[in-house]
Amino acid sequence: MKKKILIVGGGTAGTMTANNLAKKLMPEIEREEVELVMISDSKNHYYRPGAMYVAFQKAAGHEFVRDQRSLLMPEIDFFVDPAVEINTKANYVKGKSGKLYNYDFLVLATGCEVAAERIPGLVEGGDWFYSYEGAKKIAEKFAKIKNGRVLVTVNFPKTPNIPHQCGIAPVETTMMLHDYLTERGVRENIEIIYTYPTKAQAVENGLFLQSPTSKVLPSVFDSINVKHRTGFTLTKVDPAKKIAYSEEGEEIPFDILMSTPPFKAAKVIRDSGLSKAMDDEGWLPTDKKTLKVIGLKNVYTLGDTVDLPVSKAGGTIHNQTDVVADNIAAELRYGYPTESYDGKVIAVAQMGLSCGMPLWYDYEEDVQPTPCSKLGSFMRLGFNKGLYWAAARGML
Amino acid sequence: MNDKVQIAKSAEMQLIEDKMIMLVQTGRIDNLIDLLAVISDNIEMTTQPMVEKMVNTVDNLASVGFVTENAVRFAKRETAKNSVPSLFGLLKLMKDEEVRRGLAFMLNLTKGIGKQL
Ligand SMILES: Cc1cc2nc3c(=O)[nH]c(=O)nc-3n(C[C@H](O)[C@H](O)[C@H](O)COP(=O)(O)OP(=O)(O)OC[C@H]3O[C@@H](n4cnc5c(N)ncnc54)[C@H](O)[C@@H]3O)c2cc1C
Numbered sequence: 001m002k003k004k005i006l007i008v009g010g011g012t013a014g015t016m017t018a019n020n021l022a023k024k025l026m027p028e029i030e031r032e033e034v035e036l037v038m039i040s041d042s043k044n045h046y047y048r049p050g051a052m053y054v055a056f057q058k059a060a061g062h063e064f065v066r067d068q069r070s071l072l073m074p075e076i077d078f079f080v081d082p083a084v085e086i087n088t089k090a091n092y093v094k095g096k097s098g099k100l101y102n103y104d105f106l107v108l109a110t111g112c113e114v115a116a117e118r119i120p121g122l123v124e125g126g127d128w129f130y131s132y133e134g135a136k137k138i139a140e141k142f143a144k145i146k147n148g149r150v151l152v153t154v155n156f157p158k159t160p161n162i163p164h165q166c167g168i169a170p171v172e173t174t175m176m177l178h179d180y181l182t183e184r185g186v187r188e189n190i191e192i193i194y195t196y197p198t199k200a201q202a203v204e205n206g207l208f209l210q211s212p213t214s215k216v217l218p219s220v221f222d223s224i225n226v227k228h229r230t231g232f233t234l235t236k237v238d239p240a241k242k243i244a245y246s247e248e249g250e251e252i253p254f255d256i257l258m259s260t261p262p263f264k265a266a267k268v269i270r271d272s273g274l275s276k277a278m279d280d281e282g283w284l285p286t287d288k289k290t291l292k293v294i295g296l297k298n299v300y301t302l303g304d305t306v307d308l309p310v311s312k313a314g315g316t317i318h319n320q321t322d323v324v325a326d327n328i329a330a331e332l333r334y335g336y337p338t339e340s341y342d343g344k345v346i347a348v349a350q351m352g353l354s355c356g357m358p359l360w361y362d363y364e365e366d367v368q369p370t371p372c373s374k375l376g377s378f379m380r381l382g383f384n385k386g387l388y389w390a391a392a393r394g395m396l
Numbered sequence: 397m398n399d400k401v402q403i404a405k406s407a408e409m410q411l412i413e414d415k416m417i418m419l420v421q422t423g424r425i426d427n428l429i430d431l432l433a434v435i436s437d438n439i440e441m442t443t444q445p446m447v448e449k450m451v452n453t454v455d456n457l458a459s460v461g462f463v464t465e466n467a468v469r470f471a472k473r474e475t476a477k478n479s480v481p482s483l484f485g486l487l488k489l490m491k492d493e494e495v496r497r498g499l500a501f502m503l504n505l506t507k508g509i510g511k512q513l
């Protein structure tokens with residue numbers, strides 16, 4: 001009997017994994033013993049970090065969108081059919097079309113989405129760059145502002161020890177904002193305040209979710225005249241008065257609120273009953289080594305939808321995808337998984353408009369911050385504008 | 397004063413000093429300094445738009461490589477699976493929508509080439 005592998009979600013994680021599976025299982029595919037199917041809710045593939053550049057008018061946005069089919073090897077059958085139900089007892093996923101997609105192995109890679117509605121007033125009074133629409137909206141404001149205050153806030157999931165999407169993004173965008181306003185010649189008249197919540201995963205009263213970086217950030221921010229304050233967990237926004245309120249009882253008026261909003265897993269995951277996360281956030285309980293959904297023998301997950309403490313980032317997925325693909329291939333061939341994820345994350349952070357900082361860490365070691373450089377920024381640019389697509393296609 | 401320097405110098409520093417002395421004595425240091433200067437100048441002279449254009453070219457090449465490699469593998473598999481088609485069989489292949497799309501692409505490709513000749 002032909003074994004069927006179903007991948008749900010055509011984003012970074014799903015695409016890399018589908019192509020890697022096709023490569024690794026080519027002998028089985030040639031012998032018609034394995035079939036690969038992907039379903040997604042969009043015919044497009046979005047390179048999500050591109051939105052950061054849209055926010056500072058360094059890109060229009062279309063550069064970061066491609067036809068999903070063009071990124072998949074022909075051995076993968078692709079259908080645009082949003083998943084609406086996951087049944088792990090009967091081993092099928094139901095599409096919006098009504099079609100049932102049976103599987104022997106399932107990969108859940110539906111990412112996460114902005115949940116700004118979870119903070120009263122944030123939708124009306126705040127902005128974020130975590131979506132292309134959001135980035136375009138905030139870009140217009142950044143292009144117009146002549147004086148006043150930009151307030152940066154960061155919210156974490158309510159479920160303990162889980163990061164928000166792309167941990168370094170608030171720092172990156174704060175530095176990009178400084179450069180952008182300097183470029184526009186208005187920086188002197190605009191105050192930037194970077195705030196961070198009291199509790200950020202293992203760090204308390206810091207400016208970042210890992211201690212070594214948290215410790216160097218004050219001097220980095222001081223050097224570019226960015227005010228910084230910890231102990232500010234955004235809890236409410238008054239859109240009319242333009243005031244942000246914190247759980248700790250503080251209030252800060254703003255002209256533009258650049259927020260890292262709450263996030264939640266995709267609806268189909270939240271509705272599946274598989275998650276035990278708080279507040280219906282929907283993170284999938286994930287075995288930190290095998291990347292299987294805990295309690296299920298034939299379901300794997302990776303990317304933004306997991307409940308692991310590592311960054312919800314492409315640089316994480318690039319290191320998870322081969323573990324998932326190798327484990328599924330091993331299960332098909334020998335009956336048990338062989339690979340183990342070590343928590344490795346490798347990325348180049350965009351520290352301002354023309355400075356890049358390569359970074360790496362894993363379950364054991366935190367990021368050791370290093371000075372950013374022009375070469376680093378070229379590496380990042382290379383990734384944004386080209387290497388990403390090759391990575392998604394499983395070419396690197 | 398001298399003593400102090402001696403104490404502060406680690407075994408690693410001594411090793412680096414020895415290697416540097418060797419480079420100076422053999423005259424290689426001049427070329428190496430020139431090379432470092434060239435690397436540094438290149439970084440200095442490279443701009444974001446230049447990198448973007450280079451990356452674009454690499455991306456285009458990678459895309460062509462991806463499409464071609466996939467298509468060749470696919471064609472090999474299909475050819476091996478099926479017996480050599482008759483003339484009529486060849487025409488029947490064209491009933492397949494993906495075949496027609498591919499053929500149209502090839503014809504448009506020749507037009508694209510023709511435009512540049
Ligand atoms: C502004 C910003 C900056 C970032 N910066 C960086 C960075 O500098 N470095 C870095 O490494 N990472 C960065 N990231 C994070 C990175 O983009 C994400 O971690 C990555 O895209 C997550 O991949 P994913 O496949 O899990 O989710 P996604 O890429 O979001 O893909 C999820 C896919 O699932 C599909 N889907 C959703 N629901 C359904 C459904 N019901 N049925 C079928 N399909 C569905 C979606 O259409 C989508 O295709 C950034 C992200 C943002 C937003």
